[in-house]
Amino acid sequence: MKVTKKKLKLKEPFVKVLKVLGVIFLLLIGVFIFYRKEINELKDIGYSEKASNNILFKNKKDYILSLGENKTLNAAFESDYYNEKYLEDYSRINYVKQDDLIRNINKLLNKGYTNSDISLILKHGTSKEVSDFVKHEKVQYLEEFFNVSYAKLSNYDRYLNYSYETGEDEETTVLYVNLNLDKAPYDDAVEVEKFSYDMVVNKYRKLNEKFEPKLVKIKEEYASSEGMMAEAVALNAFIKMSKDASKEGLGLIINSSYRSYQDQVDIQETYRNLYGDSYVEKYVAKPGFSEHQTGLAFDIGSTTSNVFANSKEYAWMLDNAYKYGFILRFPKKYEDITGFRSEPWHFRYVGTKISKYIYENDITLEEYYALFLDK
Numbered sequence: 524m525k526v527t528k529k530k531l532k533l534k535e536p537f538v539k540v541l542k543v544l545g546v547i548f549l550l551l552i553g554v555f556i557f558y559r560k561e562i563n564e565l566k567d568i569g570y571s572e573k574a575s576n577n578i579l580f581k582n583k584k585d586y587i588l589s590l591g592e593n594k595t596l597n598a599a600f601e602s603d604y605y606n607e608k609y610l611e612d613y614s615r616i617n618y619v620k621q622d623d624l625i626r627n628i629n630k631l632l633n634k635g636y637t638n639s640d641i642s643l644i645l646k647h648g649t650s651k652e653v654s655d656f657v658k659h660e661k662v663q664y665l666e667e668f669f670n671v672s673y674a675k676l677s678n679y680d681r682y683l684n685y686s687y688e689t690g691e692d693e694e695t696t697v698l699y700v701n702l703n704l705d706k707a708p709y710d711d712a713v714e715v716e717k718f719s720y721d722m723v724v725n726k727y728r729k730l731n732e733k734f735e736p737k738l739v740k741i742k743e744e745y746a747s748s749e750g751m752m753a754e755a756v757a758l759n760a761f762i763k764m765s766k767d768a769s770k771e772g773l774g775l776i777i778n779s780s781y782r783s784y785q786d787q788v789d790i791q792e793t794y795r796n797l798y799g800d801s802y803v804e805k806y807v808a809k810p811g812f813s814e815h816q817t818g819l820a821f822d823i824g825s826t827t828s829n830v831f832a833n834s835k836e837y838a839w840m841l842d843n844a845y846k847y848g849f850i851l852r853f854p855k856k857y858e859d860i861t862g863f864r865s866e867p868w869h870f871r872y873v874g875t876k877i878s879k880y881i882y883e884n885d886i887t888l889e890e891y892y893a894l895f896l897d898k
């Protein structure tokens with residue numbers, strides 16, 4: 524009996540502790556359920572777990588709920604660089620997926636850029652370019668250049684210099700600078716390594732000595748001399764075009780197609796001996812800078828007229844070549860963009876999607892490149 528009583532006495536405080544623990548436990552569960560509900564409210568409108576936690580921790584839930592989904596705010600609340608005084612700004616700056624986004628936004632705000640300036644800056648540069656740009660002292664003419672869709676943040680200084688020196692409007696400035704036309708031709712040209720039907724080779728974009736596309740022989744009936752070669756898809760497109768032209772009583776013939784790097788070296792020498800340095804400098808593409816090395820370019824002649832520019836074939840091609848994937852590569856009116864003097868006979872295969880766009884919008888391959896390919 525004595526032993527049992529003792530045992531019961533020992534149990535009572537223990538039960539009390541258990542009861543207290545139980546109440547605490549239930550409270551904790553309650554708090555946890557409440558907390559999860561709050562988090563889920565934020566997650567439901569598009570905030571991440573991490574951002575939602577920080578929103579609650581910083582006591583900004585009501586503010587966030589009043590705004591709804593906002594990716595820049597989400598990034599801000601995820602970031603270690605979140606700065607309370609910029610909260611309103613974050614909500615008004617367009618989101619882009621970039622490393623260091625919030626850190627860069629803070630720095631740009633600190634320099635006095637407006638929210639719309641910052642949205643423009645972020646839109647036109649990569650994370651790295653934006654990080655470089657924030658080191659730049661505050662610039663003036665942002666909208667002027669960056670309202671052009673393909674303007675590049677990293678080119679800002681060049682835009683400014685070019686428009687100042689030439690007096691060109693912003694759109695022309697952005698285009699020309701993106702095409703490197705503010706630099707001397709052939710100087711630090713980019714090397715184009717991969718073959719593609721939309722590849723651009725010009726005085727600023729070169730091929731190396733070894734570049735060679737897959738080539739097929741051109742049958743004699745389509746060429747003015749033996750042994751010419753071209754890229755197969757481009758050649759087939761030419762053949763189809765030539766057959767359709769002949770149904771209309773026209774005769775198209777290939778005078779020149781693929782030329783190797785070495786061929787271009789030889790051509791340069793021939794012309795140098797005939798006409799001298801300044802002629803070559805002006806009219807002959809340097810080795811590596813000729814589109815003929817791609818296998819996609821054709822110098823076309825007429826079987827009915829000696830001067831192609833005056834021929835019915837030329838007129839027909841101006842209206843129809845695009846249907847077969849060809850463009851007139853060096854039109855007279857665009858000499859300053861292509862960097863080559865007008866060559867009515869020189870057509871380039873780019874595929875029908877691009878040729879149609881270029882034809883309908885009356886632009887050059889360079890402009891197409893600046894618009895869509897230069898990423």
Ligand code: ZN
Pocket residue numbers: 779815820821822866868869870
């Ligand atoms: Zn040519």
